[in-house]
Amino acid sequence: MPHTLLVQLPVPRHQVGAKSGNIPLGAACLKLAAEAHTDARVEIFPEPLATHGGDTVILEEICRKRPDILGLTLTCWNVERSLRLAEEVKKRCGTRIVAGGPEVTADNELTRHPAIDFRVYGEGEEIFVRLLNEPEFWDQKEAFGCAPEFFMDAKNPYMEKLLDPGPEEIMLLETQRGCPYGCKFCYYNKARKGLTFLSDAKVLEGIGWAVQKGVKELYLLDPSLNARPGLKELLKEIAKLNPDKRLSLRSEIRAEWIDAEAAELFAEAGFTVFEIGLQSTCPQAQKLMGRKTDLTRFIDGVNHLKDHGILSTVDLIIGLPGDDLASFSRSLGFVKENGLDDDMQVFPLALLPGTAFRKESQTLGLRYQDKPPYTIIETPGFKPDDITLALDWAESLLDMDLITPPEVDLSWKSGNLPAHRHITPDGRELIATFVVTKETTTDEARLASARLSAPYQVVITPEVTDEAAIFGILEACVAHNPHTPLEIIWVEPENLPDALQIVTDLPLSRPHFLDNDLALLDQRPGNRAILCTLVSEEPRPLSVPMGRTLKRFTPDALPSQEALESLSDADGAVIDAPDSPSLKAWQEAMAPFADEMFPVAFSDHTAMARWRALTGSGDWVF
Numbered sequence: 001m002p003h004t005l006l007v008q009l010p011v012p013r014h015q016v017g018a019k020s021g022n023i024p025l026g027a028a029c030l031k032l033a034a035e036a037h038t039d040a041r042v043e044i045f046p047e048p049l050a051t052h053g054g055d056t057v058i059l060e061e062i063c064r065k066r067p068d069i070l071g072l073t074l075t076c077w078n079v080e081r082s083l084r085l086a087e088e089v090k091k092r093c094g095t096r097i098v099a100g101g102p103e104v105t106a107d108n109e110l111t112r113h114p115a116i117d118f119r120v121y122g123e124g125e126e127i128f129v130r131l132l133n134e135p136e137f138w139d140q141k142e143a144f145g146c147a148p149e150f151f152m153d154a155k156n157p158y159m160e161k162l163l164d165p166g167p168e169e170i171m172l173l174e175t176q177r178g179c180p181y182g183c184k185f186c187y188y189n190k191a192r193k194g195l196t197f198l199s200d201a202k203v204l205e206g207i208g209w210a211v212q213k214g215v216k217e218l219y220l221l222d223p224s225l226n227a228r229p230g231l232k233e234l235l236k237e238i239a240k241l242n243p244d245k246r247l248s249l250r251s252e253i254r255a256e257w258i259d260a261e262a263a264e265l266f267a268e269a270g271f272t273v274f275e276i277g278l279q280s281t282c283p284q285a286q287k288l289m290g291r292k293t294d295l296t297r298f299i300d301g302v303n304h305l306k307d308h309g310i311l312s313t314v315d316l317i318i319g320l321p322g323d324d325l326a327s328f329s330r331s332l333g334f335v336k337e338n339g340l341d342d343d344m345q346v347f348p349l350a351l352l353p354g355t356a357f358r359k360e361s362q363t364l365g366l367r368y369q370d371k372p373p374y375t376i377i378e379t380p381g382f383k384p385d386d387i388t389l390a391l392d393w394a395e396s397l398l399d400m401d402l403i404t405p406p407e408v409d410l411s412w413k414s415g416n417l418p419a420h421r422h423i424t425p426d427g428r429e430l431i432a433t434f435v436v437t438k439e440t441t442t443d444e445a446r447l448a449s450a451r452l453s454a455p456y457q458v459v460i461t462p463e464v465t466d467e468a469a470i471f472g473i474l475e476a477c478v479a480h481n482p483h484t485p486l487e488i489i490w491v492e493p494e495n496l497p498d499a500l501q502i503v504t505d506l507p508l509s510r511p512h513f514l515d516n517d518l519a520l521l522d523q524r525p526g527n528r529a530i531l532c533t534l535v536s537e538e539p540r541p542l543s544v545p546m547g548r549t550l551k552r553f554t555p556d557a558l559p560s561q562e563a564l565e566s567l568s569d570a571d572g573a574v575i576d577a578p579d580s581p582s583l584k585a586w587q588e589a590m591a592p593f594a595d596e597m598f599p600v601a602f603s604d605h606t607a608m609a610r611w612r613a614l615t616g617s618g619d620w621v622f
Helices: 027-039 047-052 056-063 079-093 127-133 133-142 147-153 200-212 232-241 262-271 283-289 297-306 325-337 386-399 443-453 467-479 498-504 511-517 561-567 580-598 605-615
Strands: 003-007 041-044 068-072 096-100 119-121 140-145 171-173 217-220 248-252 271-279 311-318 344-347 377-379 421-423 432-438 454-459 485-491 529-535 546-552 572-575 600-602
Touching: 003 027, 003 056, 003 344, 027 041, 027 068, 027 147, 047 056, 047 147, 056 079, 056 443, 056 454, 068 079, 079 096, 079 248, 096 127, 119 127, 127 133, 127 140, 127 147, 133 140, 140 485, 171 200, 200 217, 200 232, 232 262, 262 297, 262 467, 271 297, 283 325, 297 377, 311 325, 325 386, 325 498, 344 386, 377 386, 421 485, 432 443, 432 467, 443 467, 467 485, 467 498, 498 529, 561 580, 580 600, 580 605, 600 605
Parallel strands: 003 041, 003 068, 068 096, 096 119, 119 140, 171 217, 217 248, 248 271, 271 311, 311 344, 432 454, 454 485, 485 529, 529 546, 546 572, 572 600
Antiparallel strands: 421 432
């Protein structure tokens, strides 16, 4: 029987070592199905390495394993990187490649890639088993899957030790497949007929295991939890398993369904957060998206949850057909005036493959990005600048940052000497920060490129002044990792670097997912995937999208809290000092006020790690 390797790549990001939510639940379901119905050997690519490995690290590991079949989970955030990976694996190993996931739909030409031998639409278990057992089935090239019996009979992947809730501190529990609603912006396997529910016994078994193992948070993946028959009785049983509420549960729900009794039952069971889609209060927008909302009952439902200490994360979508700036403003006002803004998600519409809005885009006059994440650009009611203006209004009214710049997290020394920074996912030592000194060669960079993390940083130290050599080193890193985001950090350069030209000339895949996903972070078009940082005692702006300047402080002049709260010429600060008891004392004194200050980083690796521990929210794995 063939050896199959299943891979799921993460959401691209700029924070080295951060949690990503890259939990390969789909791959685990496929492995369970294969174990129950075939003799094949199915392996899940290690999640830590998939999440934190650069392009070359992942490619080399796959080729080292040389699977007969490579299975890829394709999402809007990883599809282009995954397809490039498929192409390289096909060239080097001749592996058969099957792709599934939400990005694989009949209308998505992007996934009709020559490296993909078979496309799976919908649920994959039954199709996967047939591919393993029936070699001739590959000749069909594609198939639609809906396998309720596989779902209902499957074992729990966490209890079978295929998934570990530890690294992300969260467990996913799929209790329902299919959705009773027909929202046109969403593709939740809309081709599926009917709903399938996991039995109460299996739901309770999974929750009981989570409580026993001390899992902090469990996410029920129902698209709308209220669709489940007998939910209130199930909640009573969950409360018995989770009496001290150490396990925090969260899910998605329709607010109109919630009454006082339901809210009390949710609270007793340990629910702490619900995501609730309002999307728009505009009647025409609601009609066009196929999602009618009773606003009075919506308010009542959210208030019932609030009365029992449950947080509601309310969603609003910018750019819906039928909406315009005026009606979006009324939706914002509705949320604010009715006290529904304790936690908000406000984001532009994305025309995802397979959705009704994508099929109707020409009729509705919708213009959107032709590459992932397919964000709306213009509608009859929203000009391009209106999208940005709507976000600005939301941030102002709700007093929150909806699109935030990358965190300041960098270091390049150990014992006051330049030193690479390493992380170790799945026992593999990767280079997270590659430090360039005057001794660094292009060949050394080329060797390092095979060990770079995702993302990674390249620090150009002050003594390196040869611009051609610097570019050659950067090019060697990027050429071997064309889909991996990076940060270039210049420390006290002799001349201000031409960051825009460097970013333009580097062979990164463009447009990168981040170029589109973070488009609204900067008014200037173009680069979002390469973060450019200048560290200097005399800050100067870098004229490039995603450019920032950090003021450098030396050990003989550690800044006061007031100085860090009032930086006027920089985006943050770097304390360039060796680790010492006095620096540790300074950090401990300043940490309680970190939220009030501009971001601070430390040149010393140990000091930076300690500062992250003192001030961080726990969103880091390394």
